[in-house]
Amino acid sequence: MRVYALFGSLVLVAFANVASGAPRTLTLRQSIAPPRNWVDLGRAPPTHVIPLRIALPQPRFLELEEHLTEISDPLHERYGKHLSKEDVEALVAPHASSVDAVHEWLDSHGIRKEACHRSPAGDWVTVRLPVAQAEKMLGTEFRVWKHTLDGDVLVRTTEYSLPAHLDEHIELIQPTTAFNRAKGQRTTFRFSPAPETASPLSSDDKISVAGSGVTVDASCNTTITVSCLKQLYNAVDYVPKATDKNAIALTGYLEQFANFADLQQFYVDQVPAAINTSFDVVLINGGLNNQTLGDAGAEADLDVQFALGISFPTPGTFFSTGGRPPFNPDTDTPTDTNEPYLDWLNFILAQPKIPQVISTSYGDDEQTVPVDFARRVCGEFAQLGARGVSLLFSSGDGGVGDGDPDPATQTCFTNDGKNQTKFIPGFPASCPFVTAVGGTVHIPEVAVDFSGGGFSNYFPRPIWQDVAVGKFLASLPKGTYAGLFNPSGRAIPDVSGQADFFRIFFRGRAVHIGGTSASSPSIAAFIALLNDARIAAGKPSLGFLNPLIYALNGVGFNDITAGNAPGCGTPGFNATAGWDPVTGFGTPDFGKLKDIVLKF
Incomplete structure (x- = not known):
């Protein structure tokens, strides 16, 4: 470490x-x-x-975007030919x-x-x-x-x-x-005591998932473990081979840090082969790494334990970025910024080598971010994509609402002084240059009722979304939620993963925790395994994922067709066949995706 x-x-x-x-x-x-x-x-x-x-x-950003489009399109001859740090800097x-x-x-x-x-x-x-x-x-x-x-x-x-x-x-x-603030998704964590052990039920006690050919321990319906996710997403037998070249990273804000002792307990419980291994920590702009057990961050523990547990032994890094503004109006406190994305981006873009997959479980309502600022930050994410980095963000935990996990207290009004009732998309998930991850629950999987989704008011729908999203919009009864959302906007989420009942170790004890904060690092880990397969075969990392995901049009994903995510006093959108603004294209089938990405 x-x-x-x-x-x-x-x-x-x-x-x-x-x-x-x-x-x-x-x-x-x-x-x-x-x-x-x-x-x-x-x-x-x-x-x-x-x-x-x-x-x-x-002045040359459109050129950068053109490069990014070509190197991320699996049908283009330039697919996977990522740009260098120097190339990107020249273009911006x-x-x-x-x-x-x-x-x-x-x-x-x-x-x-x-x-x-x-x-x-x-x-x-x-x-x-x-x-x-x-x-x-x-x-x-x-x-x-x-x-x-x-x-x-x-x-x-x-x-x-x-x-x-x-x-x-x-x-x-x-x-x-x-006035935006980087908030951890599902800020009111649904902690609950977890069983003392995570031992699966007997091998005879299994759930068969129709259409996927996989079976999953029945215990996974009430407790999600690393083993559950590997079974459910068809990655049980995969052994990473390119661990000297591949890497995964998590970002932490708001004084969050991951506790090493908690991680070891998690490994004893779920990933015995990883016992006594750890991860790198990078502190940015006053980020913390206080290893006092009572100060551990639930968000950080969740991210690190599942991302590293699934992708083990892929090397991992935790970026802890300061920037929470503990401002006291009676004193001259010199730490009032709360723009940690920029602090982190300024640091990461300066690095000659960057982990190929990075997951972030933080965001805020899109409307709290000035549109010019949101677009500029989104452009910084595009720079990372051009360098071969896959960025995954939690889609949010308020359904179509404002991020408040309690639908009863959501206030779905515009922030422009007009107080119009609107669905509230989240940012940075609404940036088209990141992959937004929604949530599912149970086995067989259904949409979890807090999965953030909808349509951006800042970013137009990218061309690679036109077919799938257009099909969904055409299926809506005429007039559905007219005026409440922008049908021409970038649609989220892109994909999904399990998002509740995750068994983690937090401050020395086992607890259950949920939120799209859980789905993003977990899906990022499976992307890291796909990168491992490609790198081991002499291919580059996947980089910016969305053009590939939409080109596949659901192939390699488990389509989620049940459930909805309410908000703003409405039932929200429904999960349906194909892409939908609750679960995207659904959850990954690693085995199928591995075979697919090795062909490009």
Whole structure:
């Protein structure tokens, strides 16, 4: 086990005299209505420090997207020919004129180049500033905002301005109007005591899964283990062969870390061959790795135990990224960011070598993220896909609702001040460059009632979804949920996996836990095994998965045709034959998929 600490501390820019010369006129760049459930506590302290992240335009991004489409299409001659780090950086690099214009603007406010941190491609410039200076530069006021439901506190503004001459050189600046928070899916974990052992019932006590040819221990209907998932998804006999070249990773936020002692108990219970093995930990921007048993994170324990248990002995890494804003409006706390995706992306894109599969079980309502910011972050995910990385995200745990696991308390209203009733998709799951994983339950499998799904309001439906999603929409009775969802949007989820009654070890004891937080790392582990088979055969990793998944049109997946995921006072959508916005194409049949991916 190795632990790496990466403290990317940026230079704190003190108050400085503005360079001589007449000030430029500012023009309004963005203005939003105060989001629902956030209350204004007053002006932010002038000396409170915020990290301003300035996004420069990426004039060749469409070229990157074209490359990604070709290398991810299994029918294209370039399939699997992933781009290098240098190739990707060249495709997202800004024009030199934009770089010069931004640094001239910063210099006019006394901020020198050496005080700035630039991303590997130079498309992001980050500088830490006191609130008073940021307000002057952006012509705005930063306020302290508190979330009425969970008490989170952020320093944000509802508008900002820039000199007009920077319009073509700056795409966006955050954190300004972004009120999104990285939340663990199914934040109210359904803990329940688990049996003292996970021993399966007798070999005669099996469930035959119709149409798949597999049998599963009957105990798996009430307790999900590594063995259950390998049986159910037809991977019992697979032995990884390319463990020197293949890898899997999990991301953790909000002070979450995985406990080594819990993992060993899990291995004793479910994966005896893995006893005394561990995983690497990478700490980013103040991420934690406190191994005190009582401080272990349920989300992190779940992710690591099942992802590594299924894919063992594939090497694993846990990225722990700081960024929760424990802001006290009475003090000048210097840690208010809560944009951990950017912190993580800034780090991971700078690495010459990246694990081929990465699972994330965090997200928020799409509408809490400014659309320009969501699209920019989504574009960062595309960069990883172009480098051969498969990104999986939990689809959410609120059905078609706002992520609140209790349908009775969901508030399905728009966040734009109009308070319209709408279904609420999740982000980053709604980004077309990631694979969204929904949830199932029981054997035979049915859709679990909290499986997040629906249609993005930010991202149009990609061409590779047209056939499958178009067929689903055509099957809906005319007028179904008219006005509640965007039928032209990117549809989620793409696939699904078991999502409840997972037996993990948490803080020294066995418990059951559920959520799409469980399905994403589990399905990621099976993708890692598919990569293993390809790499062992001399082929590249699968990379961006969605064009392949939709090209297969359900082949290699167990179609889930029963169940629904309600929300917003409606029954939500139903699981049906083919793709549906509850379970996607269904759950993987590893044996069939292995044979398929070895042909490309």
